[in-house]
Amino acid sequence: MTYPVLPYYAANAATKLSLDIVGQAIYEFNGSNTDAIVSISKTSKINVLVDLKVSSLSDEIIESILKLYNNGVASVFATVEEGNEILSKIPNARITYKSNTLVNETDKSIALSSISVATEKASESVTSFVFALQGSSLDELKSITKLGYIPIVKSELLSNEYENIPSNVYPIVEFIIPSLVTDRADGLFTTLVVDSSNQCLGLVYSSIKSISESIKTQTGVYQSRKHGLWYKGATSGATQKLLSIDLDCDNDCLKVVVEQSGSGFCHLSTNSCFGNFNGLKSLESTLVSRKQDAPEGSYTKRLFDDEDLLNAKIKEEAEELTDAKTKEEIAWEAADLFYFALARCVKYGVSISDIEKNLDMKSLKVSRRKGDAKPKFIEKKAEAPKKVEAPKRVIGSGDKIHLNRVNAETATPEEVEACLERPIQKSADIMSLVTPIVENVKQNGDKALLELTAKFDKVQLESPVLKAPFSEDMMQISDKVKKAIDISFENIRIFHEAQNQKDILTVETSPGVYCSRFARPIEKVGCYIPGGTAVLPSTSLMLSVPALVAGCKEIIFASPPGKDGKLTPEVVYVAHKVGAKCIVVAGGAQAVAAMAYGTETIPKCDKIMGPGNQFVTAAKMLVANDSNALCAIDMPAGPSEVLVIADKFADPDFVASDLLSQAEHGIDSQVILLAVDMTDKEVDLIDEAVNRQALALPRVDIVRQCISHSTTIQIKTMEEAFEMSNRYAPEHLILQIEDAESWVPKVDNAGSVFVGALSPESCGDYSSGTNHTLPTYGYARMYSGVNTATFQKFITSQVVTKQGLSEIGCAVMDLAEVEGLDGHRNAVRVRMEKLGLLPEGY
Numbered sequence: 001m002t003y004p005v006l007p008y009y010a011a012n013a014a015t016k017l018s019l020d021i022v023g024q025a026i027y028e029f030n031g032s033n034t035d036a037i038v039s040i041s042k043t044s045k046i047n048v049l050v051d052l053k054v055s056s057l058s059d060e061i062i063e064s065i066l067k068l069y070n071n072g073v074a075s076v077f078a079t080v081e082e083g084n085e086i087l088s089k090i091p092n093a094r095i096t097y098k099s100n101t102l103v104n105e106t107d108k109s110i111a112l113s114s115i116s117v118a119t120e121k122a123s124e125s126v127t128s129f130v131f132a133l134q135g136s137s138l139d140e141l142k143s144i145t146k147l148g149y150i151p152i153v154k155s156e157l158l159s160n161e162y163e164n165i166p167s168n169v170y171p172i173v174e175f176i177i178p179s180l181v182t183d184r185a186d187g188l189f190t191t192l193v194v195d196s197s198n199q200c201l202g203l204v205y206s207s208i209k210s211i212s213e214s215i216k217t218q219t220g221v222y223q224s225r226k227h228g229l230w231y232k233g234a235t236s237g238a239t240q241k242l243l244s245i246d247l248d249c250d251n252d253c254l255k256v257v258v259e260q261s262g263s264g265f266c267h268l269s270t271n272s273c274f275g276n277f278n279g280l281k282s283l284e285s286t287l288v289s290r291k292q293d294a295p296e297g298s299y300t301k302r303l304f305d306d307e308d309l310l311n312a313k314i315k316e317e318a319e320e321l322t323d324a325k326t327k328e329e330i331a332w333e334a335a336d337l338f339y340f341a342l343a344r345c346v347k348y349g350v351s352i353s354d355i356e357k358n359l360d361m362k363s364l365k366v367s368r369r370k371g372d373a374k375p376k377f378i379e380k381k382a383e384a385p386k387k388v389e390a391p392k393r394v395i396g397s398g399d400k401i402h403l404n405r406v407n408a409e410t411a412t413p414e415e416v417e418a419c420l421e422r423p424i425q426k427s428a429d430i431m432s433l434v435t436p437i438v439e440n441v442k443q444n445g446d447k448a449l450l451e452l453t454a455k456f457d458k459v460q461l462e463s464p465v466l467k468a469p470f471s472e473d474m475m476q477i478s479d480k481v482k483k484a485i486d487i488s489f490e491n492i493r494i495f496h497e498a499q500n501q502k503d504i505l506t507v508e509t510s511p512g513v514y515c516s517r518f519a520r521p522i523e524k525v526g527c528y529i530p531g532g533t534a535v536l537p538s539t540s541l542m543l544s545v546p547a548l549v550a551g552c553k554e555i556i557f558a559s560p561p562g563k564d565g566k567l568t569p570e571v572v573y574v575a576h577k578v579g580a581k582c583i584v585v586a587g588g589a590q591a592v593a594a595m596a597y598g599t600e601t602i603p604k605c606d607k608i609m610g611p612g613n614q615f616v617t618a619a620k621m622l623v624a625n626d627s628n629a630l631c632a633i634d635m636p637a638g639p640s641e642v643l644v645i646a647d648k649f650a651d652p653d654f655v656a657s658d659l660l661s662q663a664e665h666g667i668d669s670q671v672i673l674l675a676v677d678m679t680d681k682e683v684d685l686i687d688e689a690v691n692r693q694a695l696a697l698p699r700v701d702i703v704r705q706c707i708s709h710s711t712t713i714q715i716k717t718m719e720e721a722f723e724m725s726n727r728y729a730p731e732h733l734i735l736q737i738e739d740a741e742s743w744v745p746k747v748d749n750a751g752s753v754f755v756g757a758l759s760p761e762s763c764g765d766y767s768s769g770t771n772h773t774l775p776t777y778g779y780a781r782m783y784s785g786v787n788t789a790t791f792q793k794f795i796t797s798q799v800v801t802k803q804g805l806s807e808i809g810c811a812v813m814d815l816a817e818v819e820g821l822d823g824h825r826n827a828v829r830v831r832m833e834k835l836g837l838l839p840e841g842y
């Protein structure tokens with residue numbers, strides 16, 4: 001149902017914005033005012049109809065009608081003959097037929113010509129609009145409304161100068177009165193208030209008087225049942241611009257469309273009486289307010305100020321959306337694209353309702369472009385260089401287990417690089433899996449943790465945490481293992497104690513200026529001990545011993561339970577030895593989230609350390625990026641990897657054993673051998689050793705999968721080998737080469753280096769004293785492995801004496817002046833002034 005009157009604009013009539021509240025208008029089309037009507041259709045929010053007043057339907061006129069349809073005109077009113085001709089020339093036209101026959105010849109004052117709308121289903125044609133003859137009185141026109149018709153009335157007659165209008169009621173209001181019905185005792189009309197996107201703001205009541213006031217002031221005015229006329233926003237400032245008024249299907253409810261300003265519609269300062277908007281609407285209002293006063297340095301401010309950055313992000317996100325495959329991934333990327341696209345809209349004052357209007361207009365188009373993409377976008381794909389991929393291999397159970405082999409001298413650089421690519425899943429894939437897990441734990445704490453453990457670890461636990469003191473029967477281990485742990489513990493302690501900076505470091509940088517740095521432990525630390533494919537008690541040592549050495553107050557362990565719901569006794573023993581406060585009995589992203597946000601039973605940690613699979617690593621990165629979590633992480637430490645540089649003097653058995661010791665960690669681990677200046681025969685010997693040793697390993701199935709994406713690269717010189725290794729930045733680098741120690745200075749990027757034939761990586765994994773929690777995925781380029789400093793923060797302090805102030809005071813003031821920060825300058829100036837140190841001119 002629409003407003004029960006349709007304003008008619010003659011071709012030369014001035015447009016009256018006050019009539020727009022009707023929500024639609026009909027414009028006389030004389031064949032030469034196409035552009036004027038198109039411009040109204042594109043810029044106004046009303047439904048535009050057109051009355052065809054042309055003498056013939058020339059090709060030119062048909063072309064104009066096509067243009068009107070393509071630019072949002074809802075319907076063209078034509079006689080049956082004209083309409084048929086239009087339909088034959090324009091596809092899917094929206095015609096409304098007008099009849100020249102008077103339907104009520106006895107009534108001399110009102111000439112009615114019936115109008116039927118040609119719909120897709122012609123049988124449903126309606127006759128609800130009627131043209132009113134010029135000179136008809138307001139009462140005559142209103143009576144048409146009572147008959148259930150909507151009169152089409154010249155716009156001038158609806159203006160407020162119309163002679164028969166009672167002083168406080170507008171003609172437009174007069175039309176609505178006969179149509180409105182109410183069954184309420186107080187005679188008011190239920191009124192739904194919405195914004196231009198039809199988002200509900202609240203429910204109110206209207207009276208004839210309030211409707212009249214609303215139209216007169218073009219603002220939101222309602223009828224309060226307690227306080228009479230209610231000019232929305234008169235006291236709060238949250239005023240409304242009236243856009244349109246509609247009646248519902250049975251005329252007893254109004255829909256008032258407004259543009260809300262200020263703090264929102266509700267007296268509780270929310271967008272609507274049902275709370276705040278979310279989704280795109282909420283994003284829009286955030287962006288609008290950021291545009292007005294985004295804090296300096298904020299990302300949104302940067303986006304608004306830097307057009308190139310904003311455009312680049314839109315293109316980047318559009319491309320990522322086209323790459324996305326899963327439902328979650330597509331939603332994720334589309335949300336990013338909407339964010340940046342909306343930022344650009346808001347920057348240029350374009351609102352969501354402008355976009356919706358445009359969509360509606362496009363849906364009305366009758367002729368469409370072919371829809372092909374612009375050549376530059378098609379060519380881009382066609383021209384994109386084909387990515388070289390490492391050969392896909394599957395090592396079956398009967399196959400020989402050996403690494404893929406390439407020769408750097410004969411292969412292309414791209415082929416060699418492809419072999420050095422790590423078998424990682426796309427981070428967007430993982431993130432979309434991990435985000436809901438982390439969110440769930442953040443919201444639902446222990447309950448979520450127990451559910452997720454049941455889901456992923458297949459154990460239903462009673463409690464997600466084990467608190468100290470730990471009972472003896474939970475740490476039943478053999479004396480042999482206890483001794484091994486104790487030896488390893490001590491070596492790790494000694495090496496990490498040596499790293500512990502206990503003294504205050506003080507330097508006099510200029511005479512009288514003393515700068516110091518001292519370490520303090522991070523108070524609460526979370527140690528993640530992996531336990532998916534193998535339980536790694538050694539990792540509990542690598543994390544908790546440095547924490548103990550650094551002096552952390554609370555050490556919290558997390559490790560997934562076994563199928564029996566129990567923790568590994570060795571892990572409990574280490575927890576007991578370092579005085580851990582509790583053990584979170586959970587793994588994966590859920591354990592990370594529990595330590596980052598805390599739950600009813602698990603304390604929130606300040607920093608989370610430890611390796612893990614891709615879910616663990618992704619969750620760590622997610623919480624580290626959430627400023628609400630206020631939780632740091634050590635580094636991204638994912639699937640284990642090793643790169644061995646070997647020469648012809650290396651023992652093939654030693655080389656093979658080092659490759660396999662990391663290959664057995666997991667199917668996503670990778671091992672790389674750089675065989676320097678070795679013949680095919682010499683490499684064959686290593687392959688044979690790999691096969692022989694692998695077949696004897698209990699985890700041979702995991703090894704097969706890891707080795708299938710692992711490569712031996714034959715390379716000519718040692719220099720080239722180190723250059724390649726530095727580019728790969730392995731977690732572990734093993735040097736099985738002659739005079740290995742002399743080559744260590746060539747290492748720029750690696751987590752930990754194992755020098756010489758007798759230094760297997762396993763020693764570092766367990767007992768030598770170095771830490772085995774190391775950066776993977778190439779992060780060794782910029783991250784260190786876990787060390788004592790990982791559990792500390794460093795505080796600096798300074799003492800500036802009178803002499804010191806005279807040394808550096810002017811430099812401070814001069815730089816503060818460059819930055820326009822006079823308060824900074826003044827802090828030095830007042831001191832120097834009082835001390836008589838201020839040079840002339842300051």
Ligand SMILES: NC(=O)c1ccc[n+]([C@@H]2O[C@H](COP(=O)([O-])OP(=O)(O)OC[C@H]3O[C@@H](n4cnc5c(N)ncnc54)[C@H](O)[C@@H]3O)[C@@H](O)[C@H]2O)c1
Nearest residue numbers: 456530531532533560587588611612613637639640773774
């Ligand atoms: N870089 C280092 O310093 C270092 C040290 C030790 C171990 N590692 C690596 O740590 C990794 C340990 O991985 P892991 O899997 O054995 O143990 P993990 O403890 O990291 O992960 C196991 C947990 O992952 C979760 N999980 C499993 N499948 C899931 C799914 N489909 N969706 C969501 N969550 C799921 C489960 O909750 C399970 O408890 C290995 O890759 C190993 O190489 C690295």
Ligand SMILES: N[C@H](CO)Cc1c[nH]c[nH+]1
Nearest residue numbers: 536538539640641765772
């Ligand atoms: N090599 C692993 C680090 O990447 C650590 C480890 C634990 N146990 C055996 N190995």
Ligand SMILES: [Zn+2]
Nearest residue numbers: 640661662765
């Ligand atoms: Zn290992």
